[in-house]
Amino acid sequence: MSYVRGGRRLLAGFRLPGGWRPSWMDLLLALAVAVAGQVESFGRQGLEPGQIRHPVPLAVGAVVAGALLVVRRRFPAGALLVLVAVGVGVRVVTDGLYYPAWHFYSTLILVHTVASAAELRSRRGAAGLACVLLAYLFLQTFQDNDLAEVMIGAIFIGVAYVSGILLRRQIDETLRLARQAARLEAERExxxxxxxxxERARIARELHDIVSHNVSLMTLQAGGVRTMLAEEARRERELLLGVERAGREAVEELRLMLGMLRDPGGTGVQLPSAGLDQLGTLVAPVKDTGVAVNVSVEGRPRPLPPGLDLSAYRVVQEALTNALKHARASRIDVTVSYSPGVLILEVVDDGTGDGGGQSGGHGLIGMRERVAMFGGELSAGPAPGGRGYRLQARFPLG
Known part of the structure; x- marks a missing residue:
């Protein structure tokens, strides 16, 4: 592991002008070409036909070719032109008696890089194609090239160039899909x-109605008690008057702070009339659609805080809507369980679709907001047995 970390630090410190640095693949290719060039130059040294009489120029050329592979992604066409010039120089110095294999391998790698660097229809792509044709023409300047050598060189150069085009298109498609996925994820969020x-705005509107109604009742009751007290109870009358004024101020503050969340055109305070005691009225339209709806109550029903009662009603309402609209259910079972410390709502359907609503479960988002507001928990998923959908909400009581 220490060698790996050391190699990463070395690569991180190796930077070219402009902050660009090569990849591990570039360095490995460069090392392979340089080392193979040394082996070829000195391993085939000799005076016989097919051997190398002047190994030093070829060895130096192999090192230069390796250095060009290091910068191939930064200057693909320029590196290919320099490689052709290196080939010409080595040929002049050695009288053209031997064509090194490292030059051909490096040419194929740089042709592939040039093709993958830019679109052919662009100016940069056209210039790259011209460099590729120049490199191929250099390969055909050797006198011992026959028709087979010409065809073999064309096949290798063509394959390298086409593979570079395919790689660039694959990379472009991958980037396009990545951008599209990022955009879709951002839209979903x-x-x-x-x-x-x-949903929070709707909850705030409903809580505004509930709190305003209760504070208004407290204010009216305090005012009523104050008027019933005798004149001698001046201290008590003053305290009740303070309570009455504080209540009116609280209602006014609620109106100013939360009134903007009310529906446009709303007038006055509207009392929420929905609650678990009206589940019969809620499921009646669902039954009219032909869906069998069964509502059962377990435990002893007890009065609930208005806000919690309304939220529980809305959870059941949203669950029924999702079961009809998204799950395409034919039967829905609604169970309301009262216990000393918790209220449990369970809605189970036999549908085959998604019970969470469209667009990533906005219905579930709203229900979770309502349940979490009272410190409860909501779970939703496939029903036991894998058939249908089950939603359960737990509201703590106490």
């Missing part, structure tokens, strides 16, 4: 945020 904001 934005829709989820809007859904949460909308």
């Amino acid at each position: 934005e829709r989820a945020r809007h859904a949460v904001a909308g």
Whole structure:
């Protein structure tokens, strides 16, 4: 592991002008070409035909070719032109008696890099194609090339060039899909945020109605008690008057702070009339659609805080809507369980679709907001047995 970390630090410190640095693949290719060139130059040294009489120029050329592979992604066409010049120089110095294999391998690698660097229809792509043709023409300047050598060189150069084009197109497609996935993820998160904001706004409107109604009742009752007290109970009358004024101020503050969340055109305070005692009215329209709905109550029903009662009603309402709209259910069982410390709502359907709603489950988002507001928990998923959908909400009581 220490060698790996040391290699990473070495690569991180190896940078070219402009902050660019080569990849591990570039360094490995460069090392392979340079080492293979040394082996070829000195391993085939000799005076016989097919051997190398002047190994030093070829060895130096192999090192230069390796250095060009290091910068091939930064200057692909330029590196190919320099490689052709190196080949010409080595040929002049050695009288053209031997064509090194490292030059051919390096040419194929750089042709592939040039093809993958830019679109052919662009100016940069056209210039790269011209460099590739120049490199191929250099290969055909050797006098011992026959028709087979010409065809073999064309096949290798063509395959390297086409593979570079295919690689570039694959990379472009991958980047396009990645950008599209990022955009879709951002849109999904934005829709989820809007859904949460909308649900919180609706909850705030309902809580505004509930709190305003209760504070208004407290204020009226305090005023009624104050008028019933005798004149001698001046201290008590003053305290009740303070309570009455504080209640009116609280209602006014609620109106100013939360009134903007009410529906446009709303007038006055509207009392929420929905609650678990009206589940019969809620499921009646669902039954009219032909869906069998069974509502059962377990335990002894007890009065609930208005806000919790309304939220529990909305959870059941949203669960029924999702079961009809998304799960395509034919039967829905609604169970309301009362216990000393918790209220449990369970809605199970036999549908085959998604019970969470469209666009990533905005219905579930709203229900979770309502349940979490009272410190509860909501779970949703496939029903036991894998058939249908089950939703359960737990509201703590106490």
